[in-house]
Amino acid sequence: MxxxxxxxxxxxxxxxxxxLMRDDFLYVWWDQTVDEVIAHIRRYGEEQKFIHYxxxxxxxxxxxxxxxxxxxxxxxxxxxxxxxxxxNILFIPADLDxxxxxxxxxxxxxxxxPVVDSDGRLLGVIHLDDVLDVVQEETTEDFHKxxxxxxxxxxxxxxSPFFLYRRRIGWLVILVFMxxxxxxxxxxxxxxxxxxxxxxxxxxLLVDSxxxxxxxxxxxxxxxxxxxxxxxxxxxxxFGKEVVTAGLLGATMALAVSVIxxxxxxxxxxxxxxxxxxxxxxxxxxxxxxxPFLLNKFNMDPATASAPLIxxxxxxxxxxxxxxxxxxxxxx
Numbered sequence: 482m483x484x485x486x487x488x489x490x491x492x493x494x495x496x497x498x499x500x501l502m503r504d505d506f507l508y509v510w511w512d513q514t515v516d517e518v519i520a521h522i523r524r525y526g527e528e529q530k531f532i533h534y535x536x537x538x539x540x541x542x543x544x545x546x547x548x549x550x551x552x553x554x555x556x557x558x559x560x561x562x563x564x565x566x567x568x569n570i571l572f573i574p575a576d577l578d579x580x581x582x583x584x585x586x587x588x589x590x591x592x593x594x595p596v597v598d599s600d601g602r603l604l605g606v607i608h609l610d611d612v613l614d615v616v617q618e619e620t621t622e623d624f625h626k627x628x629x630x631x632x633x634x635x636x637x638x639x640x641s642p643f644f645l646y647r648r649r650i651g652w653l654v655i656l657v658f659m660x661x662x663x664x665x666x667x668x669x670x671x672x673x674x675x676x677x678x679x680x681x682x683x684x685x686l687l688v689d690s691x692x693x694x695x696x697x698x699x700x701x702x703x704x705x706x707x708x709x710x711x712x713x714x715x716x717x718x719x720f721g722k723e724v725v726t727a728g729l730l731g732a733t734m735a736l737a738v739s740v741i742x743x744x745x746x747x748x749x750x751x752x753x754x755x756x757x758x759x760x761x762x763x764x765x766x767x768x769x770x771x772x773p774f775l776l777n778k779f780n781m782d783p784a785t786a787s788a789p790l791i792x793x794x795x796x797x798x799x800x801x802x803x804x805x806x807x808x809x810x811x812x813x
Contacts, residue, residue: 498577663797690734739751739755
């Protein structure tokens, strides 16, 4: 015996528990005896693919507890369900997002979880294999966004070249125009470059270092937000931690690059490059760790803080920092 889903109950959002749940489960009444429950299982159990738990409801369909098959076989035939059911159970609201469902079930090691509406009525169940499918879909989507590529929605072997072109061209065009700002920054400091041509040698090294540091920080934040290890409230604490970490990274990289600076352009160039390295790594790292939080704040997927996007922003910032320091230090 199952509780069927009505048309209204099937109208939940595509990625919600209401859309993901199944109606192949068994429920029992709170006042049934063990003997009646066993008869109930024998009558309806063959229709079910999974029977991990029996859900206890009242005459309105409201969920009150759960019993396992082990509970049933260990009890006397005359005992009533209400006397031994587990009432402290985890249930899934029907409007909960599928990614959050996967996180909850993984954290609690659940094989099956009941889904209820706003009034506490039992609507369906979600099984572990459904959640594993969700995790795979969400992970694939995050990888595509971090590329960045619009989600394919099909096997890449079946996709035509034109289809792949349409999924990839949008972000690439956006990034092209973003990189124009880097070019504009270089053109603005043309006199500085002319005065010390050795500065050009270090430009790719410095801006790439900022982008790499930013991509590292963004990847750590995106993954931690996705798994629930951190929340929006952790931003300030993580910001302070990232300042220290990025400062140490920048100082170490500055020490390494200063040796090359002395060789290529003398002590002045070495000092400019070293100061720039510290600041671009710091700026890139703080940008990379903060952007996922900002996107999450506006209900956007943090995975959109992709490596190419962070790199482009870090490039623009790096160019401005590098030549501003050079302009100031060389007195130009």
